[in-house]
Amino acid sequence: xxxxxxxxxxxxxxxxxxxxxxxxxxxxxxxxxxxxxxxxxxxxxxxxxxxxxxxxxxxxxxxxxxxxxxxxxxxxxxxxxxxxxxxxxxxxxxxxxxxxxxxxxxxxxxxxxxxxxxxxxxxxxxxxxxxxxxxxxxxxxxxxxxxxxxxxxxxxxxxxxxxxxxxxxxxxxxxxxxxxxxxxxxxxxxxxxxxxxxxxxxxxxxxxxxxxxxxxxxxxxxxxxxxxxxxxxxxxxxxxxxxxxxxxxxxxxxxxxxxxxxxxxxxxxxxxxxxxxxxxxxxxxxxxxxxxxxxxxxxxxx
Numbered sequence: 279x280x281x282x283x284x285x286x287x288x289x290x291x292x293x294x295x296x297x298x299x300x301x302x303x304x305x306x307x308x309x310x311x312x313x314x315x316x317x318x319x320x321x322x323x324x325x326x327x328x329x330x331x332x333x334x335x336x337x338x339x340x341x342x343x344x345x346x347x348x349x350x351x352x353x354x355x356x357x358x359x360x361x362x363x364x365x366x367x368x369x370x371x372x373x374x375x376x377x378x379x380x381x382x383x384x385x386x387x388x389x390x391x392x393x394x395x396x397x398x399x400x401x402x403x404x405x406x407x408x409x410x411x412x413x414x415x416x417x418x419x420x421x422x423x424x425x426x427x428x429x430x431x432x433x434x435x436x437x438x439x440x441x442x443x444x445x446x447x448x449x450x451x452x453x454x455x456x457x458x459x460x461x462x463x464x465x466x467x468x469x470x471x472x473x474x475x476x477x478x479x480x481x482x483x484x485x486x487x488x489x490x491x492x493x494x495x496x497x498x499x500x501x502x503x504x505x506x507x508x509x510x511x512x513x514x515x516x517x518x519x520x521x522x523x524x525x526x527x528x529x530x531x532x533x534x535x536x537x538x539x540x541x542x543x544x545x546x547x548x549x550x551x552x553x554x555x556x557x558x559x560x561x562x563x564x565x566x567x568x569x570x571x572x573x574x575x576x577x578x579x580x
Contacts, residue, residue, distance in 0.1 A: 294524025362454025465519025
C-alpha cells in the first residue's frame with residue numbers, strides 16, 4: 279500500500295479504483311464498529327484518540343520530515359484537510375452514528391459525500407459531470423429521500439440529530455477531498471499531517487472533558503484499535519488519498535456511496551438491526567446512483 283501511494287509516475291486509474299474499493303470496505307466496518315460503541319463506555323473523544331493516535335505514531339517519520347506546517351502548504355489548505363477528514367469530521371460523524379442505525383448511516387453519509395463533492399467541484403472548480411453522472415446523483419437523492427420519508431414518523435429527537443449531522447459530516451469530507459487534491463501532498467504526507475494534528479486536538483479535548491479509556495475492557499479497546507486506528511485511521515486514509523490522486527475528487531468520493539449496502543447488511547447481521555423493504559430500497563437505489571455517478575456507463579470519461 280505504501281509503495282502504491284508513493285508512486286506518482288503511473289497515470290493508470292486501476293490503483294485508484296482499488297484504493298476506492300478498499301476504502302469502501304473499511305468504511306462500512308468503521309460504521310459498524312462506531313455504532314457498536316454506543317452501547318459501551320467509549321465516548322467519541324476516546325475513539326478519536328485511538329483513531330488518530332495510532333496513525334500519528336506509525337507515520338511519525340513522515341510528519342517529522344515535512345514539519346507540522348510544511349512551508350509549501352498554505353495554512354488554509356492544511357486547516358481544511360484537518361477539519362474535513364480529521365478531528366472535526368470525526369466528532370460530528372461519530373456523534374451522528376451513535377444516534378442513527380447503521381443502514382441509515384450508510385445511505386446518508388455515503389450518499390451525501392459524492393453529492394457534496396460534486397457540488398463543490400461544479401461551484402468552485404468548474405467541474406462538469408455528464409448526463410449519466412447527473413442521473414446517478416439524482417438516484418442518490420432518491421435513495422436518501424426514501425430513507426428519510428420512511429423515518430419521518432418513527433425517529434426520535436436524537437435520531438433526527440443524527441440524520442441532520444450526517445450530511446454535514448459528508449460536506450466536511452467533500453471539503454477535505456478538494457483541499458487534498460490541491461495541496462500538492464502525496465497520500466502518505468496528507469495522512470500523517472491529518473493524523474498528528476487531529477490527535478493533538480483530541481488530547482486537548484481529553485484534558486478538558488476527560489477520558490474513560492481506563493474503564494473499558496481490553497477486548498473492546500482492541501477491537502477499536504484495529505477498526506479505528508489501523509484500518510480506518512491508517513489504511514483507509516492512504517487508500518482514499520490514492521483514489522483522489524488517480525481518479526479525481528468527485529469520482530473518488532462517488533465510490534464511497536457503495537457503503538450503504540455493506541453497512542445495511544452488516545447492521546442486520548452483526549448488530550441485529552431491523553432491515554425492512556424501505557431500508558433495502560434506499561440502499562439499493564443509492565448504490566445504483568453511485569454506479570452511474572462514477573461514469574462507468576458514460577460515453578466519455580470526465
